[in-house]
Amino acid sequence: MSLVSFNFLVFVLAVFVLYYVCPVKFRKYVLIPANIAFCCFAGIYTLAFVMVSVITTFLGGFLSGKKEWKNGARNTVAAVTIVFNFALLCAVKFYGVMDLVSERLNALLGASSGSWLAFAVPLGMSFYTLQLIGYVLDCLWGKIEPEKNFINYLIFGSYFPYLTSGPMNRYSDLSAEISREHRLSLDNIKTGMIRISWGFFKKLIIAERAGVIVNAVYADHVNFSGWYIPLGVAAFAVQLYTDFSGCMDVVIGVSKLLDINMPENFNSPYFAKSIREYWRRWHITLGDYLADYLYYPLLKSALFIKIGDVSKKAFGKKKGKKVPIYVAMVVLWTAIGYWHGGVWKYIIGSGLLHCLYIVSGMLAEPLFEKIRPALRSDKLPYKLFQIARTFVLVLLGFVFFRAANVPDAIDMLASLFRSPAGEGVIDLSMANYIVLGVSILILTAVDLYKFRPKDTDEPRSVITLTEGKPVLTWLILVFLITAVLVFGMYGLGYNASSFIYASI
Amino acid sequence: MSREEIYVKLNEVFQDVFDDEDITVTDATTADDIEDWDSLEHINLIVAVERAFGIKFTMGETTSMKNVGAMVDIIAERAG
Numbered sequence: 001m002s003l004v005s006f007n008f009l010v011f012v013l014a015v016f017v018l019y020y021v022c023p024v025k026f027r028k029y030v031l032i033p034a035n036i037a038f039c040c041f042a043g044i045y046t047l048a049f050v051m052v053s054v055i056t057t058f059l060g061g062f063l064s065g066k067k068e069w070k071n072g073a074r075n076t077v078a079a080v081t082i083v084f085n086f087a088l089l090c091a092v093k094f095y096g097v098m099d100l101v102s103e104r105l106n107a108l109l110g111a112s113s114g115s116w117l118a119f120a121v122p123l124g125m126s127f128y129t130l131q132l133i134g135y136v137l138d139c140l141w142g143k144i145e146p147e148k149n150f151i152n153y154l155i156f157g158s159y160f161p162y163l164t165s166g167p168m169n170r171y172s173d174l175s176a177e178i179s180r181e182h183r184l185s186l187d188n189i190k191t192g193m194i195r196i197s198w199g200f201f202k203k204l205i206i207a208e209r210a211g212v213i214v215n216a217v218y219a220d221h222v223n224f225s226g227w228y229i230p231l232g233v234a235a236f237a238v239q240l241y242t243d244f245s246g247c248m249d250v251v252i253g254v255s256k257l258l259d260i261n262m263p264e265n266f267n268s269p270y271f272a273k274s275i276r277e278y279w280r281r282w283h284i285t286l287g288d289y290l291a292d293y294l295y296y297p298l299l300k301s302a303l304f305i306k307i308g309d310v311s312k313k314a315f316g317k318k319k320g321k322k323v324p325i326y327v328a329m330v331v332l333w334t335a336i337g338y339w340h341g342g343v344w345k346y347i348i349g350s351g352l353l354h355c356l357y358i359v360s361g362m363l364a365e366p367l368f369e370k371i372r373p374a375l376r377s378d379k380l381p382y383k384l385f386q387i388a389r390t391f392v393l394v395l396l397g398f399v400f401f402r403a404a405n406v407p408d409a410i411d412m413l414a415s416l417f418r419s420p421a422g423e424g425v426i427d428l429s430m431a432n433y434i435v436l437g438v439s440i441l442i443l444t445a446v447d448l449y450k451f452r453p454k455d456t457d458e459p460r461s462v463i464t465l466t467e468g469k470p471v472l473t474w475l476i477l478v479f480l481i482t483a484v485l486v487f488g489m490y491g492l493g494y495n496a497s498s499f500i501y502a503s504i
Numbered sequence: 505m506s507r508e509e510i511y512v513k514l515n516e517v518f519q520d521v522f523d524d525e526d527i528t529v530t531d532a533t534t535a536d537d538i539e540d541w542d543s544l545e546h547i548n549l550i551v552a553v554e555r556a557f558g559i560k561f562t563m564g565e566t567t568s569m570k571n572v573g574a575m576v577d578i579i580a581e582r583a584g
Binding site: 137138141142143291292295296297299300305308318321325362456 | 523536543544545546547548550551562563564566567568
C-alpha cells in the first residue's frame, strides 16, 4: 500500500478511530493489529519477513545484552543475529538476482516460474532491518537494557508508518515514545493533517510532474542537449527530494495523529554550504545511524588504530592522523552507495563521489585556511556561492544515481556539450510547467523559512507561523487539500507511482 | 586519581589532539565548544584519552557521552 494513496488514508483513519476509542493504557496495543494488517496488505510473506526479523533480533538483543555472559558468547550471538538478518535483507533487496536464481531452481525442479521473494518487495526493508540490527548492537554494547517484553518490542519493530522508508529510529527513543500515554489533542490533529497534506502536495503536485521531465530526459538524453540536460538533472533533484521528504512528511504526520513524535529526516538540504553539511541535512537518520554503527566502530577497531599509528610515523602527526579517517570514509561511502542499490551507479553516485568531495575538501583545507580572509567567506555572496557549488556537486552525483548505468551517466554529461541527435519531447503542458514552477517556489519558501544556518539546530516549524491564528491553520490545510485534489497527478487509479526510496 | 588530576592530564590530551595549547576543558565542555572537535576527529580524541589513562570506553559510551564531565566520570571510575 503506497503511503500516498486513498487506501492508506482510509487505513489511517480506521487506526486513528480504534486508537482513541480504546482506553489510554491500551492505545499502544491497537498498533499490533494495525501493523499486522499493514504488512498483510503488502503480502503474507512481508508479514513473515517482519515477524522473523522481529523475533530473531528480540532474541539476539536479549542474549547479547546478558552482562553475566562472557564477551565471546555475547559477540557470537550478536554476530549470528546480524548475519542472519543481513542475509534476509540481501535476499529481499536484491530479489532480482534471487528471482533469477529461484527461476533457475524452479526450472531445474520442474516447478512453475515466479519467486516468493517478489511478494516481499513492496516494503523498503533496508531501513527497517538496519534499525533492528542497531537495537542488537545497542544491547551488545551496553547502551540500553534489552527489552524483556516481546509485545513492546513487536510494536516498535513493526510500527507501520515507518515500514516502507523510515525514518530510522533508535529503540531507546521510539519505544519510550510509543510506550508513554497518548491523548487526543486538536493540536496534534492539526499538525498531523498539515504534515500529511504537505507530503501529498510534494509527492503528487511536484514529484510526479518533475518525474515527467526526468523520465523524458534520462530515457532519451541523446535527443536532448544544452539546457535540457541540466533541466532534467535538476528536475531529478527536485523529484527525489519531494518524493522522499514527502513520504517522511506523511510518516511524521500519521505518527503525530497518534501522538507519537518521529525524528525529522530532512532539514532544508539544498541550502547546505558543503557536502558534509548536506549529509547532515539529507536523510539525517541514516547518516547518524552509519556514524554510530559503522564509522565509529571501524575507526575504534585495532586495525584502524594501527593504521593511524603507522601513518603518523610516515606522514607526521597532523597529516598522519587523518589517514584512518580517509580509509574509513571510503568504506563508509562504499557502504552507503552499495546500500542504495548494490550497483556501480549508486556506489559512485551516492557513495564514492561524495567521499571524493569530502576527502578532497579536507585535503584542501590548509589552503582554504590561508585564502579564506581574501574570499570574505563570512559575507553573503560567498555563502551563496557555497550553496550553489554544493548543489551542483550533489547534482553531479544524481546524474549517476538516476541514469540507467555508469556509461549512460557519463554520456549524458557529455551531451551537455554536443548537439542533439534528434528532437526530444517532454510531454508536459505549459499549464503543468506553471503549476510545477509555482509549487517549487512554495517549497523553496517553506524550506527557506525552516532553514537555520547551524545544521544541528532544530528546523523552524512552519506551523509556528499560525500559532494563535486558528483560522490561518485551517486555511493552509484547505489550500493544501484543494491543491492536491485539483493539481495532484494521480497516475493510474488513485495510487501515485511508488516512492523512489521505498522501491530501491 | 582525583578529578583535578584527571583534568590536568585531559587538558594535555585535548591540546595535543586538537593542536591548540589554549584549550582548557571543564565538565560542561562539549564538541560545540571546540572548533575541530567534529564527528571525524571524535575517535582520534577517544583513542588518545584511552591511551593516556590506560582505559577503554565501550562503543556505547563512545557515541553517547554528552560532555567532558561524562567522560571524566568514566575515567574516574576506571582509572582508579
